[in-house]
Every structure is written in structure tokens, then in C-alpha cells.
Amino acid sequence: MRSLVRSLFDAQSDELPYLIHRQETVARGELQDRVARQAALFAGYGIGTGSTVGLRTPPSFTQVEVLLALWRLGAQVLLFDFRLKPAEVAALCATCRPQFMVSAGTNVQATFGFRSEYEVVTERRAGGRAAGTDHRLVQFSSGSTGQPKVIGRTARSLAAEVDRFTRIPGMPGAGDRLLLLSSTAHSFGLIAGLLHSLAAGVCVVFAPRISARDILRTAVEHRITALFGVPMHYELLAAAVDAPALPELRVAVSGGELMPPQVAARFAERYGLAVGESYGTTETGVVAMDACGTLRPSVGPAAPGVVVREHRGELDVALDESPYLFESGGTQYADGWLHTRDRATVDGSGTVLVHGRADCLVVIGGLKVDLLEVENVLREHPAVEQAVLVHEEVTEAYVTTAAGAVRPTAEELLRWCRARLADYKLPRVIRVLESLPRTSNGKLLRQAAALRSAG
Structure with a gap:
């Protein structure tokens, strides 16, 4: 080290x-x-x-x-x-x-x-x-459900990931000024944000607070050329009132969780720049990345040196050894492969398309329902900013209202879904909240108990 x-x-x-x-x-x-x-x-x-x-x-x-x-x-x-x-x-x-x-x-x-x-x-x-x-x-691990896993990275593993980032097209380089909003306690912010920047000669800039006003003021004051964040940050910026132009911003990348397409579209319309996507796990580091946002909704090609496979509809990543300490990984690593448990396809060119968590697929009445599909339909409602679904005995939907929008009723949202989804996909419960609970690094929390208590 x-x-x-x-x-x-x-x-x-x-x-x-x-x-x-x-x-x-x-x-x-x-x-x-x-x-x-x-x-x-x-x-x-x-x-x-x-x-x-x-x-x-x-x-x-x-x-x-x-x-x-x-x-x-x-x-x-x-x-x-x-x-x-x-x-x-x-x-x-x-x-x-x-x-x-x-x-x-x-x-x-x-x-x-x-x-x-x-x-x-x-x-x-x-x-x-x-x-x-x-x-x-x-x-x-900062997963939305279950107990945290204890994950170890060697010096060799970290060095290899820093090198991967230097070889990904579009990544910030010497002379760039990166506004880092991603948590420095988590992999993307730490390795792509801090360690790669130190190796590449990038200047890392921090905003005093995570608000649209402070982020934009910092971006203008320091003539930011690159931006790293999670979808929540791009939601804030896309909804900002009287947002200034950011003519020097040339790359913006979202990591941590997949960005809803509506958020990416609103940001691109507002600032004239497509948002790139970085996909990885705490266990593996970066897996696939499209820094320029030209392949959306694909995540992008596998990062240099990363070997992936599509296995039973899910994405596996090759690793020499288990990253889990204290036997905390269960069956997620076996036979040289880390099972991400993300549903994905890999095309003939090696481009990775991630469809969401495998545990977002539930069976209702013998029929498979993709909770992410229902979430996306709810987000398309003009009054909805964000949506999360959970399924235990029944499917429950929790949504927040877009800034300035009239708060919709549960009945209105159910009618919206019924017009766009088969009846077996409809949530049985819909609740409109002031805000949705998140994990410590900004991911939406998909735990029924936490969502119910937030209401």
C-alpha cells in the first residue's frame, strides 16, 4: 500500500x-x-x-x-x-x-x-x-436490503482500478476541475473521485452543502469541467430555478445506482450535456462505464481488464478471490465469479445493459412483475418526482411530488397506473410522502419497514 x-x-x-x-x-x-x-x-x-x-x-x-x-x-x-x-x-x-x-x-x-x-x-x-x-x-455494502457485507480490497486491486479509470474514454484528466458530490466513503467517490484524480492530475472541488444553489454556485465560481454524483444530485440540478449556464462542463457521470431516464433527459435538456453512467459494485469496483452518456440506457462497455458474463439473465464479474471477509458474502462469490445479482444482458460487442436488481422481480399470482417497470410508470406522471416499490405480502408504492406540482392522490396515481399496466402489476397500496428514505450514500432505500415509518 x-x-x-x-x-x-x-x-x-x-x-x-x-x-x-x-x-x-x-x-x-x-x-x-x-x-x-x-x-x-x-x-x-x-x-x-x-x-x-x-x-x-x-x-x-x-x-x-x-x-x-x-x-x-x-x-x-x-x-x-x-x-x-x-x-x-x-x-x-x-x-x-x-x-x-x-x-x-x-x-x-x-x-x-x-x-x-x-x-x-x-x-x-x-x-x-x-x-x-x-x-x-x-x-x-450499502445494499438496500439485508445486513451489510464486509468487503476487502487489496492494494493491487485498488491500483488496478485506478489504472482502469485512466483508460476509460472521457474521464477527467490533467487540468480538469472535478466537482465531487459522490460520497468519499464509498467506492465511486473514493476511487474514481479521489484516487484517480490524484493519479491523473485532476483538481477535486467540494461544494459547501448539497443543495442546488450551493452546487451551482461552486460550479460557476470554480469553472467546473467535470461532475460526479448520484441520481439524487442530478434530480436537484435538473429542478433548479434560474440555473446558470455551465459552458465549461464537459463530462457529468452518475454512479451508485442506475439513473432514471427521465432525470437524465431533464438534466440534458437543462444544461445541454448528456449524463454518463458508471456501474460497479463495492466488491469489484468499476465494471462498465460510459462517461460521455452516448450509450444510454446501456451502462457501457466493460472497463479495461474487467471480464463479465451474462449468466442465467444476471451479470457476473470475474474475480481471482472472494472479496468477502468474515464469511459475510454467503453464496455471492463462487468458482471465480462475483454474482452481482443484477439482471443484465451483454451484447456481442461487450456492451453491458443492466435492467435492475434481480430481487426487483416478484411473482404475483404466478406471473412475474418487475417492480422497476412499475416505478418507471409512476415517475412518468407529471406530478411525481421519485418512486419506490416494495413487495412483501402485497406490492406497495411510495412516491414523492415534483417541485411545484399539485400533490396527487393515491386514487389518481392508481388510475394512471391502471391505464398503462396490466392489472396484475398494479400496486395494492400507494402512499405519497414528503421525501423517501435513502441509504448513507444516497441510494433509495427499499425496505418496507423504513418506508412505512417515513409515511
């Missing part, structure tokens, strides 16, 4: 700006000095090769320098999303048993928006155990 960190810094000039927030800029050379100072402090606690360290800090310059410092020492870093509640972190730590926990010294639950720096508190944890594998990044 030390060699990866060194190679990321050595790839470009120390004088190039790397991180920007408001009027504060950190050049690559300055960041390297900060990383060295943090590494010296952590070494004083006894952190070194094979130490297991939980890292829980909000998005910040501090998060970047601490992560790189721990990797420079050869530690295995367990990367926690700072939005996780203490009970969730405690449950994960009970499984992983990190020897140290590094966290922000302020109340992270009260944090609102991006801050450049945080005081760092390092705690030695009783009963912690050293790394038993050569994984240097440990993440937790």
Missing part, C-alpha cells in the same frame, strides 16, 4: 492543485507533507503494517490525508460512513474488531455540509485484532 500511495503522488507535479473548498486550495505537495505529519503521529500510537484501524470522519481534507497516512503506514483501514449511527458502527466493530478507531473530535452527528479540517481523535480499542489478510481497504 505504501507503494500505491507513493505512485499516486509521483504521477504528477507537486505544484498542481488537488483539493479545493471555497477559497482554500491544497496542492499535491502540501497534501504530501500533511500525510507525512499524520503518519508520524499515528506511528506514535503504534500503528503500522497490518494494524486494523476504523476511520470515521466526515468528508473533508482531513479525511483524505488521514486515509493516505494510514495506508502509508501499511494499515488496514475500515472505512465507515460518518452518517452511520453509533449502534451501527458498534455492530460492525463487533465483527471486525479494529485495534484503533480514528474519528473526528467534534460531534459528527451535528455536521452539516463540507468542512476542510477536523480535529482527529485516535482511540486504542481493547480486544482488537491485527489484519489476517493483505486487504488494505475494508468497506461495508
